[in-house]
Amino acid sequence: MAVCVAVIGKDNSPLYIGGVGNDTNTDNELSRQWLVHTALDALEERLATTNTNTANSASNASRTDLRDLYLGLLYSTDTHKIYGYVTNTRIKLVLVTSSTSPSGSNIRDAEVRTALRRLHALYADAICNPFHLPGEQITSSKFDRQVKNLLLNNV
């Protein structure tokens, strides 16, 4: 099952990091943040390679449109699997599943893709709020609730 999701801004600053369960334990939160933060390495590497590919092709614009936002499995450790998703505005969505629990290790790629797409939609809804400041952390409790719901029910 999914352990946590994160929304990361285009300048790589965290906008939202949410985990399942209401553990506010610092160590837990810390390891979660380390995981998401180090996933940025792989994300950036992916983006850099896709960029050079698109730059080479003449039909740059159409390629960007066709680019799949879902980047798939970024990397896996002994305990976790980390999936990435990048919106067209370079907002990065990261989903971490636990590979130790049976539901987490058997998760299908399509399921992760759906979950990240729904997270994208939730994010878009959240920043449509006129009182939200673009570039600031997402503090909306509704968004938090929806994301937790998504984690529990879908993935």
Added chain:
Amino acid sequence: MATQPSDSTEFPPEIILKPLALIGLSGLDTINNAVHKAIWDAFSNNRRADRASVRFKLLNNTFEFPVVKPKRNSYEWYIPKGILKKNWIHKRVNLIPAVVVIFYDMEWNDPQWNEKIIECASRVQSIRAAVEGHATRVAVVVVQSGLSPPPSEYMLGAERAQALCAACEIQSKSLFVLPHSDHLMGYIIRLENAFYDIAQNYYHHETKNIKQHRDHLNKTTHQYLFVRHQYKLGYLNELKQDLSTAHKHYMHAYSNLLETRTVDTNMHEIRTVAGYINYKLCKLLFALNLPRDAIAQLKSHIERYKSRVGPTELLFEHYAWIARQYSAFGELFDEAIRAGLPGIQSQHPGFYYQQAAQFTTMRRQAMRSVCCDAMQYPPPPDPLEGTVEFYGQRPWRPGRLSADPHYPQKEQAAILALQYSERMFNHSGMIVSFLGSAISQFKTFHSPRMRKQLVVEMANEYYYCNDFGKALTLLSHMLWDYRREKWWFLASHVLNRALQCAYLAAKIQDYIQLSVEALSKHIQVPNNDKERIFRNIMSVLNLTIPAPEPELPASSQSKALELWQLAVEKEPFVIAIDMVNISSFLEVKSKFKQQIYRMDEVVEVEVYVRLSYVTSLEVKKLFLTISSKTETIEIPISDNGNTLISLVGGKVKKFICQFKTNPNDSGTDLYIKNVSIVLDSDRKRKIVMNFKVEDTKIVETAVHPELLHFILSPKADYEFDCIVPCTTTSITARECRLSLDVSNACPALQGEWFPTSFTVVNNEESQVNDMLITVSLVSTLDNQNPDSVTDLSWKPGQSQGQPLKISAGTVNKNSTYSNKFYLKSNRTTNITVEIKIVYIIDLPEMPKLECVKEFTTKVIVIKPFEVTTQFVGMNFKPISKCFVNDDFVVMPQIKILSPWDLLIVDTELDVAACFDYGDSKPSSCVSNLEVAEKNVASDAVCVRAKYKPKDPPTRVGLYNITWRRSNFQGHSVRSTTALSGIPVDDCPISLQVNYPEIIELQTSVPLKCTLFGNTNTPIRLCLTLEGTDAYMFSGYKRLMVTVPPHDKVDLCYNIQPLVTGNTTPPRLKATVLGEAANQEVVKEMFDKKFPQNIFVMPKYNK
């Protein structure tokens, strides 16, 4: 290879070394014999990778081969005592050569051949005796001088070689000849490859031997031997360099080992051997370029042995073993990458080093849980003493296979000894070393953030082993990165740990800086106790020891207190903090009130300070650093005259700072460099917080202040967020009150010295001094380099260097200064002239102030006239070409364009080289002529061509016109124009016709025609006189004439007009006889010369 931290789990060198076939060289006396020395060096030195994988060993006479164990015929009663013998590899790679090569000096035609052959044979025999029992091969190398023997002895060599083989009882293919004269290296390499072949053969033979044993074994008692034999086969194949077969055998060994029953007593041995075999397997897979298989092998290996923990008391050994598996694999991987294997971001050695570090951490945890009782080393006898024959066996129970401990007490003591050594082991050092390797790998493979995390872990390790200084250095670097990416949670974590380090190391500078940052709203501190941190800052200011950070190890606290005692009243007393790079509880914005200040204005700077932490802060001093081109000054800021400034938490305070500009700064920019806030408690210690303003840094506001306050509950003060810092201002000169009046008669004419007069009026309140006037030309778009075509001067007719300068001295209030300058342009263009006036004025508030005023004026330059040319013959009919020695008239036409009346003083024509004047140099027809706009003045000059130039002449000559404006006397201008050219042609004859212009009717007049020969050959002409109705004539109607060279022929006719008016007289036509080439020219000449028209007057009867 990266040096790995050593402990008991380290792999023995023989496992790590690449197996090379061993070849013994005997009979070489390297000390006394130079040739032997050279041969040995050629074998052993500079072994590059492309040479055969063999190792040479020099065998001296005393070398002893290991004794051969008696062959076992049956394994029935044999119970192996362990899996792998420790000395087996050593024997294989160091002691038992595959081949022994005997070197012997001998020429085929040696006189004492018989003695030699016997000696050689005996040497071979003695070696044979020494290797008795081993299957080691023997080869003989005959060292010869290499001089080719006489042809008669070719056969002798073959015969004697055969005889030698027979005597030594060796095969002929084991006999080699080494000539040592030339190309030694080439021979050596060939020998080496031959030896290598023999060695491979030997190892192949050995493997066969071992395979034979297999049939005697059974699974119940000989499980160890299955492993051992397969391992040996693998190793021998490796020596043979047959890597894939070696891998196959190692794989069998590995799986046989897996089938072995494991109990606590043999656990250590089994996993040690499993580790070695796995190492070999991975190494071979990398060598076979199968990195994925290698990774898979390691994964399954770890997976299989992860659960085989062994005795709980020695749990740490298990983790140490796993850590070693990972680190050794990391090393192999790293080596493979260095040999050319590409690594990727998701799969590189760094991960394995990281795992090694993690398992070492677990090893330490295990040590903490199981070794707490091991307070001291057990009393002697030392249970760990003693040697073991097999890898991984315990010295206190060597070779024992039974599962139950034999001597429980001895076992207890041994475990205690191991636990005690583990307690003493420096785990942190090992973890740091693994992390260090991992960090460099992650750096190589583009994982900066992973690297940062590992660096933080490394810093934690340093913290655990009380090396706070190092930890602090690492953490402060990492803090920077997390802060920049705004991962505040991680930054807080790093900062809190760094703060602990700074406290424990009593580093005041870092401690204060970290504390200041900890008060930032972004940073979370343990227990949310920011008040304590603030108090600590104040304690340091007051030279007292701050309160300790929470969660410090108790053991370090007393040490820290001692350090603080020493540090608290010592240097550095001034702690400077660069506030721009850190997030803190103070924010400063500064701006110039205006973008531009004039010299006589007072510059005002607004400084806003926001204290975001809820407290009140007494600031001892606040100052602003302003820099200009010439100097950098510090300006203290006061709070309405009160130097002690108190700030209130959550509020913004505004300060205004005023200063006068430096007179030298006129025309330059001022920058706010720094705002410093000084905290001071009158106890020597000061904290200086510097808010530096970067020149290049663009102030980026991610969120627009308007947006920030659009939301319902604004997060911060609107005013502060809306302030846009303005850190640069320009200082301009004071406004100048002089006026300038320029008068001239524009447009100027090209080439003339054009006068412009100007008048400066002083409208200032007082007199001005040291007035300096500079006149210069300004480069404009349509006139990029004005000074190259335009001259400036104070006097007409004399060019002076640009810019023109004149000192006008003192000009009184309301008085004027006038002057006149001249300019001359050789091109029609627009000229922009700048008149710059610099002067010094004494103002009451600012003495000796320099002021500058610039004026510009534009001058248009036009052409005074235009010259065109006409060419006419002597009869004033236009001509298009002229003949040599034939006069014609050049008529320059001067068309006046100038709006001003001009006086043409004189004109002259300088003819080109191929022309000459028709008369002596003529005087001008238009001299002293006054002309107005649109008039045309025509001149006429008679000119003749002297010869026909090679190319048609481009110009007849230069036409010089001397002129000036008619309304002022003075300097006249000489303009020169080139007149266009006219083609010159050659004619073999020239012609002169004399005839009257006017004749009376019916009066007979002569028409005389003279023909001149211009060539060196006579020219024959046929002449015909073409009569007309208007005339009668007498003379030959048709005749042949020969014009002699450079001489003439006269022809005389009498003509008598019959009608009045304009008549066409009879004309001569000529045809050149012989040469047709000149026909056209001659015809043209006659046409031109004979009159078209003669006026006939009526005759009046008297």
